[in-house]
Amino acid sequence: MSKTILVCENIWKSFGSTEVLKNINFEVQEGEIFFLLGPSGCGKTTLLRILSGFCEPDKGKIILDGKDITDLSANKRNIGMVFQNYALWPHMNVWENVAYGLKVRKASGKNIQESVEKILNITQLLSHKDKFPNQLSGGQQQRVALSRALVTEPKILLLDEPLSNLDAKLRDQMREEIKKIQKAIGITMIYVTHDQKEALTLGNRIAVIDNGEIIQTGTPFNLYFEPKNRFVASFIGTMNFLKAKVTDVKNDSIELDTSEGKMLSSKKEGVKKGDEIEIGFRPEIPVIKEGNVNNITGKISEIEYGGEIVKLKINTTKNNSFIVNILAGKEKGLKRADTITFSISSSDIVIFKK
Amino acid sequence: MKRTLFIISFVFLAIFLIFPLGYIFSHGFSAKGVFSLQIFKSLASNYLIRESVTNSFLLGFLAVIFTTIIGFPLAFLFYRYEFPAKNALRILFFLPMIVSPFVGAIGMRQILSRFGSVNLILMKLGILHYPVSWLGSGFWGILILETLHLYPIMFLNISATLNNFDTSCEEASYSLGATFWQTFRKITFPLLLPGYFAASSIIFIWALTDLGTPLVFEFPKLISVQIFQALTNININPMGYGLVIIVIVLTLVLFTFTKRYIEKTPYVTQKSSLRFQITQLQGKKLILAYAGMFFLLFLSLIPHISIILTSFSEKWFFSILPQDYSTRFYQTVFTHPLTKTGIFNSLFYSTLSTLLTICLGFSIGFVLARTKFKGRGLLDILSMLPLVIPGIIIAFGYFTAFSGITFSFLGRTFSFSNTILDPRYNPILLLIISYSIRRLPYLVRTTYSSFQQLNENLEEASYNLGANHFTTFRRITLPLISPGLFAGGILVFAFSMLEVSSTLILAYKEKFFPISKVIYTLAGRITDGPYVASALGVLGMILIGISFAIASKIVSKRIGEFFRIG
Numbered sequence: 058m059s060k061t062i063l064v065c066e067n068i069w070k071s072f073g074s075t076e077v078l079k080n081i082n083f084e085v086q087e088g089e090i091f092f093l094l095g096p097s098g099c100g101k102t103t104l105l106r107i108l109s110g111f112c113e114p115d116k117g118k119i120i121l122d123g124k125d126i127t128d129l130s131a132n133k134r135n136i137g138m139v140f141q142n143y144a145l146w147p148h149m150n151v152w153e154n155v156a157y158g159l160k161v162r163k164a165s166g167k168n169i170q171e172s173v174e175k176i177l178n179i180t181q182l183l184s185h186k187d188k189f190p191n192q193l194s195g196g197q198q199q200r201v202a203l204s205r206a207l208v209t210e211p212k213i214l215l216l217d218e219p220l221s222n223l224d225a226k227l228r229d230q231m232r233e234e235i236k237k238i239q240k241a242i243g244i245t246m247i248y249v250t251h252d253q254k255e256a257l258t259l260g261n262r263i264a265v266i267d268n269g270e271i272i273q274t275g276t277p278f279n280l281y282f283e284p285k286n287r288f289v290a291s292f293i294g295t296m297n298f299l300k301a302k303v304t305d306v307k308n309d310s311i312e313l314d315t316s317e318g319k320m321l322s323s324k325k326e327g328v329k330k331g332d333e334i335e336i337g338f339r340p341e342i343p344v345i346k347e348g349n350v351n352n353i354t355g356k357i358s359e360i361e362y363g364g365e366i367v368k369l370k371i372n373t374t375k376n377n378s379f380i381v382n383i384l385a386g387k388e389k390g391l392k393r394a395d396t397i398t399f400s401i402s403s404s405d406i407v408i409f410k411k
Numbered sequence: 412m413k414r415t416l417f418i419i420s421f422v423f424l425a426i427f428l429i430f431p432l433g434y435i436f437s438h439g440f441s442a443k444g445v446f447s448l449q450i451f452k453s454l455a456s457n458y459l460i461r462e463s464v465t466n467s468f469l470l471g472f473l474a475v476i477f478t479t480i481i482g483f484p485l486a487f488l489f490y491r492y493e494f495p496a497k498n499a500l501r502i503l504f505f506l507p508m509i510v511s512p513f514v515g516a517i518g519m520r521q522i523l524s525r526f527g528s529v530n531l532i533l534m535k536l537g538i539l540h541y542p543v544s545w546l547g548s549g550f551w552g553i554l555i556l557e558t559l560h561l562y563p564i565m566f567l568n569i570s571a572t573l574n575n576f577d578t579s580c581e582e583a584s585y586s587l588g589a590t591f592w593q594t595f596r597k598i599t600f601p602l603l604l605p606g607y608f609a610a611s612s613i614i615f616i617w618a619l620t621d622l623g624t625p626l627v628f629e630f631p632k633l634i635s636v637q638i639f640q641a642l643t644n645i646n647i648n649p650m651g652y653g654l655v656i657i658v659i660v661l662t663l664v665l666f667t668f669t670k671r672y673i674e675k676t677p678y679v680t681q682k683s684s685l686r687f688q689i690t691q692l693q694g695k696k697l698i699l700a701y702a703g704m705f706f707l708l709f710l711s712l713i714p715h716i717s718i719i720l721t722s723f724s725e726k727w728f729f730s731i732l733p734q735d736y737s738t739r740f741y742q743t744v745f746t747h748p749l750t751k752t753g754i755f756n757s758l759f760y761s762t763l764s765t766l767l768t769i770c771l772g773f774s775i776g777f778v779l780a781r782t783k784f785k786g787r788g789l790l791d792i793l794s795m796l797p798l799v800i801p802g803i804i805i806a807f808g809y810f811t812a813f814s815g816i817t818f819s820f821l822g823r824t825f826s827f828s829n830t831i832l833d834p835r836y837n838p839i840l841l842l843i844i845s846y847s848i849r850r851l852p853y854l855v856r857t858t859y860s861s862f863q864q865l866n867e868n869l870e871e872a873s874y875n876l877g878a879n880h881f882t883t884f885r886r887i888t889l890p891l892i893s894p895g896l897f898a899g900g901i902l903v904f905a906f907s908m909l910e911v912s913s914t915l916i917l918a919y920k921e922k923f924f925p926i927s928k929v930i931y932t933l934a935g936r937i938t939d940g941p942y943v944a945s946a947l948g949v950l951g952m953i954l955i956g957i958s959f960a961i962a963s964k965i966v967s968k969r970i971g972e973f974f975r976i977g
Binding site: 109110111130131132133134135136137138140141142144145146147148157158161162205206209 | 577579580582583584585586587588589590593597598601602
């Protein structure tokens with residue numbers, strides 16, 4: 058049974074007349090990787106800085122492990138932080154960088170020796186301990202930053218876009234690394250990023266932020282298949298949209314009227330007959346054959362090979378355009394200008410209220 | 412064409428930099444034509460010299476300490492906090508730099524003398540019963556003036572270092588539980604050290620080699636004054652060479668150490684784009700900060716204020732403020748033959764030296780950036796050398812090395828005595844060149860970095876469209892690098908107008924005096940001398956102020972480079 062380690066309550070913050078954070082609320086469970094995901098400028102970094110104590114909220118409370126730390130200064134919070142540009146001290150070598158946090162806590166020499174060695178072992182940096190930051194590769198610098206933040210055994214670890222300075226291949230590697238280290242130590246992480254792939258693959262839960270507000274909090278699965286609104290749906294992955302009008306609400310489904318004909322959805326929360334709404338489905342949901350319900354027919358206008366997945370762009374006679382992804386190999390026999398029909402199961406139709 | 416520029420630059424530096432320095436060394440280490448350390452032995456046994464060396468070191472050292480005490484908190488205040496009128500205040504704090512301390516010394520004398528304003532105020536308030544000799548021997552007066560003149564260099568260097576500083580380096584320390592002092596001691600200060608060393612070296616050497624201020628305060632027991640005085644009988648008493656060599660070696664050691672240190676330490680941190688931690692100063696803290704800043708401003712502007720007051724006073728004697736005011740002395744400035752000649756000479760010398768510096772600086776910068784000639788490295792070092800060689804040394808070298816050169820070549824004897832190359836006969840050429848050489852490094856650097864930033868594709872695109880070298884240079888290259896050159900030129904002009912050390916040494920006869928030597932000469936005359944000198948000083952301040960304003964409009968960011976090294 059996990060316990061709540063951090064609570065963020067009604068956090069507000071503005072710089073001058075711009076409201077950067079509007080009533081932010083979330084809870085983080087012990088041992089999880091919690092993501093703050095949003096486009097740049099959405100306020101996620103400010104939120105992280107409020108958690109770390111470098112920035113004061115205008116209103117609201119932060120509770121760490123049952124204690125209100127809102128007014129506690131940054132150096133008394135025992136919250137670790139990994140900075141976007143690592144912020145390694147160039148005048149200290151790896152060992153000194155990592156040992157610093159223990160030294161300022163006046164830990165004993167033996168204690169420092171053991172703890173630093175242990176963490177450098179986990180992050181595989183022990184052989185580099187005498188090197189200076191400018192002698193290390195980007196990935197190694199990243200691991201030093203992680204080690205430095207972890208060695209003092211903080212209650213939670215904040216990571217501010219930690220992979221954004223690495224190239225694509227290294228980023229994948231480091232992602233695995235972070236996951237491994239997190240498992241080994243069991244630390245709670247709050248991780249800020251604008252990269253949805255990072256959030257989906259690493260996160261236990263994700264809070265999607267836009268324009269200073271948390272739009273939706275949930276597991277990667279939740280967010281992907283049950284996005285709350287258009288923003289979440291299009292920020293995480295791709296979504297096909299279609300305007301619809303509710304013509305009937307039944308026990309287990311609703312009937313919809315769209316430009317592509319009559320459609321059926323098994324989701325019906327909060328809609329009533331006559332509502333103008335939008336429906337959506339993910340590109341990998343449709344099957345390319347005629348089904349019982351929700352059939353759409355159109356012409357293939359583009360076939361794009363993207364490795365394991367082939368992306369079909371389909372235009373209908375009603376001037377709607379859809380993306381349908383199929384696994385590579387399944388596209389055999391299809392070519393541009395072919396007319397095809399695909400169907401969507403009524404349980405996979407997502408509805409968005411206007 | 413490129414090769415010609417290269418050769419001309421080299422020859423110029425060989426004649427006007429290597430030759431005089433070599434001359435000093437060859438005379439310093441010889442006696443009766445053979446190698447000898449006799450001069451240094453005599454120096455060591457000379458009581459006055461020993462005292463002068465001690466005084467000079469103490470002066471330099473204390474100047475560093477004092478400027479640190481002022482410059483550090485000031486830089487942090489501007490870096491960490493936001494407060495009303497911040498930018499205006501920043502400019503005001505740079506004002507002390509634009510007037511040479513020896514002009515300020517004339518004003519300070521007026522205020523701190525036995526019957527000057529300070530004593531009179533204190534006696535009126537009943538705090539003092541007898542006037543106190545504030546200036547004493549003059550040492551503390553020199554120190555105060557140099558501190559007030561030089562603290563902006565500390566402020567500027569520390570600010571620049573702080574600005575290049577990744578603030579998350581400090582935040583990382585806080586997030587690990589360190590306190591403010593722990594963070595300052597272990598993170599901030601070590602990261603500031605390169606900038607601090609650089610500023611300290613400049614300040615130390617500047618204080619050590621300043622000639623004008625001690626001369627005005629009539630304090631002779633300093634290396635600079637000893638060097639100056641040694642020139643009068645340098646042919647029979649070669650002590651001066653030894654003193655100059657000591658200063659050169661000291662300077663080179665200090666700057667080499669600083670440069671090495673800066674290069675060795677990988678202190679270039681990534682600059683963070685976020686500057687969240689700037690906090691607005693409010694309430695008591697704001698009042699306290701303002702009080703401190705205004706007090707400092709008041710102190711550092713006392714020399715300026717006193718000069719302005721002196722220049723406008725009809726008579727100022729035995730009174731706190733001048734008894735009567737008039738603009739009489741400004742009229743004198745433009746009518747008196749000595750001041751008139753001075754102004755004309757200064758304008759003439761400065762204009763020519765500015766043109767010379769621009770041409771030379773451009774040539775060398777161009778050769779360094781765009782050619783691969785062997786010897787480029789040497790040219791680079793030579794052109795940067797004047798950055799660390801104080802003006803007094805260069806002037807000393809010119810005065811001794813170029814006095815009556817005579818040599819034989821292929822059986823014929825060449826003599827340059829009584830020509831334009833003989834400073835005792837006519838110092839114009841050497842004055843102009845000494846002004847140029849002093850500021851050459853800045854223009855070389857400006858040109859070099861402009862060329863570096865100038866993408867060669869831009870020129871290639873011009874060739875590609877059919878333009879020839881000359882057209883490309885005139886239409887593409889020059890317009891792109893000229894703002895830097897122009898701004899540098901203006902500053903060279905301003906510095907040349909008020910160059911002190913080389914002027915005092917090289918301008919021997921009245922008809923060749925430029926402004927600063929006129930000010931110095933007038934300040935020593937008892938009747939209206941100080942008043943006219945002050946009026947001339949005020950005009951100089953205005954001129955240099957305008958020059959800085961124009962130059963900083965053009966290249967706002969790079970103006971600081973004139974006061975930094977490394």
